[in-house]
Amino acid sequence: xxxxxxxxxxxxxxxxxxxxxxxxxxxxxxxxxxxxxxxxxxxxxxxxxxxxxxxxxxxxxxxxxxxxxxxxxxxxxxxxxxxxxxxxxxxxxxxxxxxxxxxxxxxxxxxxxxxxxxxxxxxxxxxxxxxxxxxxxxxxxxxxxxxxxxxxxxxxxxxxxxxxxxxxxxxxxxxxxxxxxxxxxxxxxxxxxxxxxxxxxxxxxxxxxxxxxxxxxxxxxxxxxxxxxxxxxxxxxxxxxxxxxxxxxxxxxxxxxxxxxxxxxxxxxxxxxxxxxxxxxxxxxxxxxxxxxxxxxxxxxxxxxxxxxxxxxxxxxxxxxxxxxxxxxxxxxxxxxxxxxxxxxxxxxxxxxxxxxxxxxxxxxxxxxxxxxxxxxxxxxxxxxxxxxxxxxx
Amino acid sequence: xxxxxxxxxxxxxxxxxxxxxxxxxxxxxxxxxxxxxxxxxxxxxxxxxxxxxxxxxxxxxxxxxxxxxxxxxxxxxxxxxxxxxxxxxxxxxxxxxxxxxxxxxxxxxxxxxxxxxxxxxxxxxxxxxxxxxxxxxxxxxxxxxxxxxxxxxxxxxxxxxxxxxxxxxxxxxxxxxxxxxxxxxxxxxxxxxxxxxxxxxxxxxxxxxxxxxxxxxxxxxxxxxxxxxxxxxxxxxxxxxxxxxxxxxxxxxxxxxxxxxxxxxxxxxxxxxxxxxxxxxxxxxxxxxxxxxxxxxxxxxxxxxxxxxxxxxxxxxxxxxxxxxxxxxxxxxxxxxxxxxxxxxxxxxxxxxxxxxxxxxxxxxxxxxxxxxxxxxxxxxxxxxxxxxxxxxxxxxxxxxxxxxxxxxxxxxxxxxxxxxxxxxxxxxxxxxxxx
Numbered sequence: 001x002x003x004x005x006x007x008x009x010x011x012x013x014x015x016x017x018x019x020x021x022x023x024x025x026x027x028x029x030x031x032x033x034x035x036x037x038x039x040x041x042x043x044x045x046x047x048x049x050x051x052x053x054x055x056x057x058x059x060x061x062x063x064x065x066x067x068x069x070x071x072x073x074x075x076x077x078x079x080x081x082x083x084x085x086x087x088x089x090x091x092x093x094x095x096x097x098x099x100x101x102x103x104x105x106x107x108x109x110x111x112x113x114x115x116x117x118x119x120x121x122x123x124x125x126x127x128x129x130x131x132x133x134x135x136x137x138x139x140x141x142x143x144x145x146x147x148x149x150x151x152x153x154x155x156x157x158x159x160x161x162x163x164x165x166x167x168x169x170x171x172x173x174x175x176x177x178x179x180x181x182x183x184x185x186x187x188x189x190x191x192x193x194x195x196x197x198x199x200x201x202x203x204x205x206x207x208x209x210x211x212x213x214x215x216x217x218x219x220x221x222x223x224x225x226x227x228x229x230x231x232x233x234x235x236x237x238x239x240x241x242x243x244x245x246x247x248x249x250x251x252x253x254x255x256x257x258x259x260x261x262x263x264x265x266x267x268x269x270x271x272x273x274x275x276x277x278x279x280x281x282x283x284x285x286x287x288x289x290x291x292x293x294x295x296x297x298x299x300x301x302x303x304x305x306x307x308x309x310x311x312x313x314x315x316x317x318x319x320x321x322x323x324x325x326x327x328x329x330x331x332x333x334x335x336x337x338x339x340x341x342x343x344x345x346x347x348x349x350x351x352x353x354x355x356x357x358x359x360x361x362x363x364x365x366x367x368x369x370x371x372x373x374x375x376x377x378x379x380x381x382x383x384x385x386x387x388x389x390x391x392x393x394x
Numbered sequence: 395x396x397x398x399x400x401x402x403x404x405x406x407x408x409x410x411x412x413x414x415x416x417x418x419x420x421x422x423x424x425x426x427x428x429x430x431x432x433x434x435x436x437x438x439x440x441x442x443x444x445x446x447x448x449x450x451x452x453x454x455x456x457x458x459x460x461x462x463x464x465x466x467x468x469x470x471x472x473x474x475x476x477x478x479x480x481x482x483x484x485x486x487x488x489x490x491x492x493x494x495x496x497x498x499x500x501x502x503x504x505x506x507x508x509x510x511x512x513x514x515x516x517x518x519x520x521x522x523x524x525x526x527x528x529x530x531x532x533x534x535x536x537x538x539x540x541x542x543x544x545x546x547x548x549x550x551x552x553x554x555x556x557x558x559x560x561x562x563x564x565x566x567x568x569x570x571x572x573x574x575x576x577x578x579x580x581x582x583x584x585x586x587x588x589x590x591x592x593x594x595x596x597x598x599x600x601x602x603x604x605x606x607x608x609x610x611x612x613x614x615x616x617x618x619x620x621x622x623x624x625x626x627x628x629x630x631x632x633x634x635x636x637x638x639x640x641x642x643x644x645x646x647x648x649x650x651x652x653x654x655x656x657x658x659x660x661x662x663x664x665x666x667x668x669x670x671x672x673x674x675x676x677x678x679x680x681x682x683x684x685x686x687x688x689x690x691x692x693x694x695x696x697x698x699x700x701x702x703x704x705x706x707x708x709x710x711x712x713x714x715x716x717x718x719x720x721x722x723x724x725x726x727x728x729x730x731x732x733x734x735x736x737x738x739x740x741x742x743x744x745x746x747x748x749x750x751x752x753x754x755x756x757x758x759x760x761x762x763x764x765x766x767x768x769x770x771x772x773x774x775x776x777x778x779x780x781x782x783x784x785x786x787x788x789x790x791x792x793x794x795x796x797x798x799x800x801x802x803x804x805x806x807x808x809x810x811x812x813x814x815x816x817x818x819x820x821x822x823x824x825x826x827x828x829x830x
Contacts, residue, residue: 078776080794082489082766087773109551112527116774118553119741123781132553132740137523137530137546138568147550147564154560310523310530310546314537337487342769345487346494346531350538352485366489 012227016207019214027215028061029101039162043106045251046276054175055167056159062213065089068255068370084340085368086252087117103162104129110308111343131158137310139300148296172291180284182217185224194328197268198238200231203260209275242385243330246272248337248344250306252369261374266385270328276304307347318354325360331388335364408665413648414626424634429511437581440516443710444735445524449593449637454581458634465496467508469684469798478799491528491767492799515540518580524549525737526770545576549732555743557733565729591721593637598718603645605713610652611702612755615672617655619662621701622691632710664695673698677751679705680763680771683795686803693809697816703751708736737770745781752786758819759788766796789822791815
């Protein structure tokens, strides 16, 4: 009897790539069509309470723009030249009917552009739900925590209005548990990449995360488990690359070629802010007690720092990046910010000051989701990698 | 044909009516008070125009310093360009808000205020986070430089077009548990809610008169320009004077002046005197350009175009739908004020408001001045334009400038577009006459 052929990382990456390039979201459409009453709820970067959609029996669907494959025709007519790309391509996805199966959209409070997009969605797609997720910038439990809990409660009501079914606390706990598992697996994946970046290249890690945006979390958990187990067993050639942390890709997505170009230029990306929603909470969200309170508490006290989030303590400002460099034994930071991104570009000088203070080298460039010319980026990243090798620790 | 004439000599002094002169005196006096703070011992709070809690700050004897207003003043005095470039030299991106960069550049060059005197470092940064994301980053940047207490006061966004009890409750609790105790600590003054009530009473009086002034533009011809002139009118109430006797006096004076203009059948005062015949009545969405303010205004009044309503004059508070500060519910009232500032309203609310202005003020159409710096205003404006045009049947137009970065004011382009817009209005009128 022949042995069943083993799944390889290449097989998994191929599946992820197919999902990534499918801008009609076939997998999500099929999931919805498989059972009457199912709902699909879109969400934009950087964070959304996916657990609520899951507990409502729905599929949370990451809408992360159109990338470099989508020709934006209608979307450009809604924005001035000085506005970033992601809202244009998101509108393009909507206007072109690619999101016609999506029952509602969640817009997290990441910046003024996405905030205003939530209102545009209400005007442009009045028959679809649009919910702005206002996030707390006060981190006291009885202030920001209570406010965020009420936001979550309102979001539950909004979802219940779509399904006609109540969301129970038990359903929420079960959903939190399955997303806890997802976050654990992603932390494992990140640990693997940090330890052996040659065995889990960032272009593959990125695709794995993106796959989790368009398929059920249970399927994604299996995919992650398979990838991590398989990648651990393989031995790919080790290169004399520099270890870098990437900062700035928390909203508008980089073209896949940009990540590949940085790697090809001689950098191992050992930490990043890709698709932060997949590992927003640093550890498991508690399961006992009030599930909404637990989600709110995790947001306040155990979640990632990122430019759109207020840092109340000046002494801690930017240290998350220093910690990331230290923990992942990185040798420098590449700031890759989206053009016209207010949160990212206003944050950058503050982060650079902190890095300077800690003698951590960095470079900076901007990109857009449809950037096509990678040569300058490759040259810049390559020079940075070389300079680290030549000068750091001298 | 568009002809841009460049002034060879210094332009003649602008003609101002008495209220404008009075306003200027008030603003100058405030800058002098700020500059003298290190000598007088007064403590200074920096905060923002939208969500400006001036009455509360006064309860702690704090003097209000508004960095956006400093940037505006520097723009009007043509100093902001060098400040913006200074900030860019320091590593700030060319893509981001020029108010922030003007402020950072001014700080880097010695913090010399618009009155030529050094502005004091703030004792507290009250980060009233209302309708503009950039505010948060701006004060994180300033906090590093000044090393003073920074208080975040979050206003939830009116995403569903309504104020909910949870929103008010969150804001009142922040005031009680966080904002007020910190202001007490910084100032050394104990909070007295009756003092706040007194200030709020005064605010409401001035707000009544401000609304009467702005709504006077419903008269034909309009006695005011509610955009260019409106910027003078909102100065005291959006700045450091709301809740004071000076504001009550100013707005009473202004109202009387405007009522007299109505009686005399006069149009607005422009920098070159009374405006001639009113030919076009416009609603304007978006902030103005300040670096070429007079040149920009001239493009309107030369054509007989008067702005009868604008969204920008609601950015520091929306009073024309009935809201007034309420001394009986002092903290709730401050919360409601913040929630209602223009940019904290969702896009559908903004569209409704502009549609309402076009209809109620019998405007010929909507003009959008889209500002490169300000995503809070600008993102979505092209949809706003389409919607208002569709709903009112009146033509709309779109121009692009910037707040305080002179590099983004292209006079020829703006003038050309305005001229085309006025022609469009004429054609529309001709069409309507033909159809009648």
